[in-house]
Amino acid sequence: MQVRALPYLLLAPAAVFLVIFFLYPAVDVAIQAFTSDGEWTWANFDQMVSHWKFNTALRNTLLLALIVVPLQLALSLFMATMVTKMKRGRDLILYIWTIPLGISDLAAGIIWLAILEQNGFLNSALYGLGVIDSPATYLSYQNPFVLLIAVAIAEIWRSTAIVLVILVAGMGLIPKEYYEAAEVFGAGPWKRFVKITLPMMRPSLQTALILRTILAFEVFAVVIALAGVQMPILMGEVYEWEFRLRESGVAAAYALVILGISIAFTIFFLWVLRTPKEARV
């Protein structure tokens, strides 16, 4: 066999798989979004934008990502720094911190629902301690802000570990000598973090942020479990239009909006956190 052909042959199964299950559906969705009754049109987008839930869903999704992602980043950096400094038990702590990753997002949503609902653990605890006289309703359409915070907390609990794992790996790659040099040349712990750790972790920060931001715009099950339809989000609207309103075209238009936002943020992070070619190690 030709040795040159071998890499392509080995890549072929994965390529075929991706074409059938990703590229084809993606193109199909794009076509659906721009057609109606077999004709090219903007009608699906018009319908999407003119619906009263569109702005709310877009705002909620962006707001959620804006709260969750920076908090997760800060938390992960803090946790990664602690883990990296640990001499013993480091793996054990990492395993414990990554447990929520093993739980599906719907299950995670239900766990937090069990805590926050009217007869949930939080109310029982507060009532038992005598803090409140009667169980309070937190998750109601009357408190959209509380709903948002509840979803944010559940999301942070569930998916911070993805960021953490990437950052721990990146932090571990920084040679100790750079910290020692920085220490000798006058940098205290905070300066070392800002001047050495952060800039040298650019590639892993980039990966973590892109991955986490894309996932944040796809948030769905946690919101459904905790807020139902009281908190519209983009992915929820895709589901609504496709399965309840039976308007595949509008659902496809929503999907393209999510794709567009994801691509925009990916390009943004690639640009902001780029490492100049000459500064690569």
Added chain:
Amino acid sequence: MAEIKIKGVEKRFASFTALHSIDLTVKDQEFLVLLGASGCGKTTLLRLIAGLDFATEGEIQIGGKRVNELPPRSREIAMVFQNYAVFPHLTVFDNIGFGLRMKKMPSDQIRQKVTKAAEMMHIEQLLERYSGQLSGGQRQRVAVARALAMEPEVLLMDEPLSNLDALLRMEMRAELKGVLQESKTTTIYVTHDQVEAMSMADRIAVMHGGHIIQAASPISVYRDPASRFVGGFIGNPPMNFLPAKRSNGHWTAAGVAFDGPSVDKETIEFAIRPEDLDPSDTGLSGRVRVVEPLGAHQLVTMDVDGHLFRAVLESDLPIGSGETITLAPKPDRIRWFDPDSENALQ
């Protein structure tokens, strides 16, 4: 400018003692080389002085001030690391100015000092580059310039030339010596390369097994090794050793009688450097095994009384392998060692 005093410093790692009660004073503006094989504790001692590790016992003083509890940044030191540790995400300019910026020096002063240090190391044309665009030799220059720019009280260098190729190493050795002499900074320089130590140092501290065996000027370390270890470690080829037995008030080595020290022992060790031997009618005889012409000299490896023996002789002497030759040691260059303690005998 500062003197460094190390008093009874010990460093233990769990069950392993890396440094045994080290006492050493480095004078102001002195260039001291810590010389030893890998694992002898020389880098550990340097890291204790830098504050990157902490002594288990004893006291370290810089400029008369106890620094044991101070972090590296409060010790008025600068350091050149073995792998340079030039920050890859900063330009050469920002690397050299890193320490000055940490001191919150005004930027025009930083520019001036960085330029001066870069000029000393001949890298002023590289200031805008990143470390990834530099050769090993250039990175090494950046690392030294970064240390010099700090104008530190004490300069610590951890095998700074060991990652360079032989030719570059020789070039940098001479250049560094010049630059450091000019800067008049107290310097501690760690190396395993005896040529580096001999050629650069004001004083060499030879380390072995976590002890300082001898701290003296290069020439006295070479001529008067304090122990058999130092004699065997320094010099290429190393010192020759032969057992010597007491007989009639003399010491007899390989059947030849020498005047030696008066000690209460039956056997001691006779030692002579390979270049301190002259062809003669009387003296140490042996069969030549190998002759290696080295240009100016020839290195003759021979058997003397069943012991390996090397001599560096004039290259025009006709000597072939298999021949038996006789060499007379220069009397004033003969040294004696106690075979039990390995210490030099007077």
